[in-house]
Amino acid sequence: MAEIKVVPLGAGQDVGRSCIIVSLGGKNVMLDCGMHMGYNDDRRFPDFTYINRSGTLTEYLDCVIISHFHLDHCGALPYMSEMVGFDGPIYMTQPTKAICPILLEDYRKITVDRKGEQNFFTSEMIKNCMKKVVPVNLHQTVQVDDELEIKAYYAGHVLGAAMFRITVGSQSVVYTGDYNMTPDRHLGAAWIDKCRPDLLITESTYATTIRDSKRCRERDFLKKVHDCVDKGGKVLIPVFALGRAQELCILLETYWDRMNLKVPIYFSLGLTEKANHYYKLFITWTNQKIRKTFVQRNMFEFKHIKAFDRSYIDNPGAMVVFATPGMLHAGLSLQIFKKWCTSENNMVIMPGYCVAGTVGHKILNGVRRLELENRQTVDVKLSVQYMSFSAHADAKGIMQLIQQCEPKNVMLVHGEAGKMEFLKKKIFQEFGTECTMPANGETVTIATSADIPVEASVNLLKREMSSGAGEGRSPDPKKPKLMHAALVMQGAEMQLLDADQAMNELGLEEHQLRFTSTVVIEYPGEVEQTVDRIYQYVKGKLKDFPVQMSADQSITVADSVLIKVSGDDDEAEKGVLVSWSYQDEDIGSYLLKLLKMGIPST
């Protein structure tokens, strides 16, 4: 029995540094190569020594697949490919290929330039790493080598996010990366066909959440922002440059338009304009509505939203600022937060998930006194709001995806252990599908079985398919047909042939076996009458088989059984000869037994 082995190097019962190694049909694939935002030490990257204690990974991995541009999915890529060493192909979608190096460079700058870390990957390494990237399009079947095949599906989570199906022979695995089953203001919903993979590896960030309607959350968000600026407060919305930010911008832009508001909205990064430009060029990856209207009006050209300058931090009066990064762990968003958090008039809205250890995570958990670097502390007075705009599938969405692709096994990653347990039970209850949730470094082995493809002779198939057809009736195609054939195996080739044809082609001569037995019965009268009586009797007993009498007074039953009567018309004792070949053994022996018991007279 074949098997698939999976081991998460990251994202096992955790969110962060997604990196999963899948082995199937002799191929090894790395799914994502992310960093962990909660750590600043070695733990921020997956432990690649698991694959190879020292030296490069090229000979151990057939390819690397990156699901989307978030750093917890691609942040370790230059480290892996350039510092550990990997020269094989790295697959990602076009928008991911375009945006990922920008975020990596951003990450590198924060780590090296601001935090002053040494021994980190360089800009040059990011460039070299990106040269190894092969772009894939949605639904395109990419042949990595003769046996390994991958196919991308729309995941909806961020621009260019994709789910991947990995196929080797009859085995297949689907990896979701992060996905969203409900369309939002700029992206569509994730979709996959009924590909029935042996294993579905799905994220489970919101394993226990069922989100309320998106409209309500949006209204809530707008009301909170509006109330705060009405009172002259400042609103900080920490975001990542790409993704959620664009959706919230569209939301605020239309609201400002409708309410005719004049309070300034800023976007913190020089990247903004560039980021929006990517959205304009990759319109095909956005949702139906934006795609339909982009010729008339491009949704990513904002009227109300202006670029932010560091000097605006101390400006008096109300304003709304989008600042990066999204978890308040570094950079401008943290800087603004430190300035504004001391006033209760102000507000911070956390629109996404925050990893443990980040300032965002702390304040969301009610920490009101923060320890900063240099042992300073600061009191958090501003209002902290959490709005789940994060584009992950909720429990309902995960169940939907399972229903869509009908996997034989499910594995949960990218979530918290407690929540996974709950979802795991639910999946088993609803679908009866086995579900695993390995921790990092824990190997899961999944046994697979698959149909065996063989080449069937078209003639044989046509004959069998048309069996069951009677006079004027065509066979019911839905009814299973009985098939009997010879499977000829020669090397790797397997052919299903008509038995006689196979024997013939292989030069095997069939050995015919025939039996002839004689019984004596008492049946007075003419031989002809005896024959006729036997004929009627046998016919009555064997309704399912053709019974015929021929001109020479012999009776034939089925294909090979022959009954002959010998004796004199004057004598009561008659000899009955029964002859049959082995294929009619059961009929032959049955008839013999029957006739031995004598024939009841009419």
Added chain:
Amino acid sequence: MKLYCLSHAARHPCFILKFKTVTLMLDCGLDYSSLLHFLPLSLVQSSRWSDLPKWKPKEYKGPYKLEGELRECAGRVFVDSVPEFNVPKITLVDLSEVDVILVSNSHAMLALPYVTEYSGFKGVVYATEPTLQAGRQFMEELVQYIDRCPKVNHASVWKQPEVIKCLPPPLKDAIQPLSWKQCYSLHDVNASLSKVHMVNFNEKLDILGALCVTPLSSGWCIGGCNWLIQSAHEKICYVAGSSTLTTFSKPVDHTALKNADLIILSQLTQTPHVNPDSMIGEFCLNAALTVKKGGNVLVPVYPAGVTYDLFECLSVHMESCGLAGVPMYFISPVADSSLAYSNIFAEWLSDSKQSKVYLPEPPFPHAELISAGRLRHYPSIHGDFSKDFKTPCVVFTGHPSLRFGDVVHFIEMWGKTSANAIIFTEPDFYYLDALAPYQPLAMKVLCCPIDTSLNFSQTNKLIKDLKPQHFVISETYTRPPPLYPHRTDLVVDPDLQVMTYKPGEVLTLPIRRKFEQINIDPELAGSLMPIEVRPGVSVAMVTGSLVTRDNQHTLKPLQTSGLKRKLETSSDRKRRSYFWGALDVQEFVDKLNKEGLTDVKVEDSAEGHIVHLPNEDTLIQLEEGSTHIICEGNEGLRVKLKDILLQCLNRL
């Protein structure tokens, strides 16, 4: 396997392929050559054509009244009517039986509304997204051009067989005008295109479980593709509008086309006598020259495709001539969407264009030209255009047939001045035929046809590389083009037998299917007991229930009681075991002795041996390939003998 050839011209292909249980339509091209028989539709009131003398055939004396259906212009007779199109011969097939339509490119789909609407069509249309969008633009443009100039007359009398034979050529030679159809409506376009399912290059599509089809880049236009049509054993390639030149689209992918059982080839170049690169150079030179002398340049174009190349090359050339200030106008009802869409299809473009989006910059330079104000686009000559319009200038507008669209207006406006020039780049219409109703004309006429699809020597080379078993092309490609009868080099002639077709023909394709893939359930497979009958060859008898779902066959273990019962009663039952091999008499006798049958006599007979058991009154005839046991009614003995005998034989 059959191939129905429904198109009138190889340039606008339309086939039906019947393969296994599936009916596929390959492309759905619309032949516009019929347009040239009609008078142009003028956008602004013009007496030019309404004043033309009416024309009547002198020989015709029949009952039909032509009522001014025909008019004469510069010695040629035209139909004064709403223009009509020569649609594919869809009456040859039942369209409700078509399962899928595979569309190769935007030029090969314009008859789609005639096929999918009001026809009982229930299938799916497959096309790439750029093909769908460009196709939509072509159709919308066509509909709007015609709707803009409502015309009351629907001429039909001239088509009657007894009338048409009295008309002068070329009208006399019009191909089946009675089946020509008026343009579809916008509603029909939308309804038809809503049936299109968008696909990506190298996406494997399952067709009713029976076939797998895959679009592969054809390199000819954005999203243009060739189709791989495969079952587990047969491979058919449909190659339409391919190009080996590198322009802006993704290069042609022909490795997957190799070693096919059959290649069907269509949409080869219409201008085999010229090189597209030198034509585009000539176009730029002539345009710049005209503008330099103060003249205006008119370029009749389609709203997408090569037009992008013209923008790019001409703008570069003008800049190098110091003419960057000369405006280029692109006028089409779909100009805005054509330009907008071209810049969001990075995934479908050549590597060099594609890499621009990583910067991020629009892949086509026309985005830059538009923001710099060098290229301006308008839905029509009305409105903003009339305000902005400055001369000298270069105008790109449709329709290349010159029978409708804004181009009609420009010819009327500029035609009288010899400083102006009209430059033909689209090869679909012969320029002199297109210009016929405008004669006499003073403006310069230049012809630089640009057709980047495969030429004949490229085709011959490609076929040599691909090595198909069989090869189908239009018979027109096997003889020199009509305009160049002496150019015997301009034919497709690979070192391979060629099957040719004419419009309306049905070809029986020489592909015999011998094997089909079926799956054996792992449980059933595990229960099989293969026997090695020869070194390296094993055989196992399989009995199972054959389940067919979605044209996929799976052999499963017998489970349902109904089938088991059937097994016991049907004639298949007895074919469960096969015995073969030569029987060793001595071995048989030894075994009999072992079982306590010691009174055994063996005699030689003519065909083999006779084993006699005198005590039991039983005879066993052993011959090559058969054994006959003849005994009295002792059933126990018979069964014993049978079992001993079977031990001596090989069983399957």
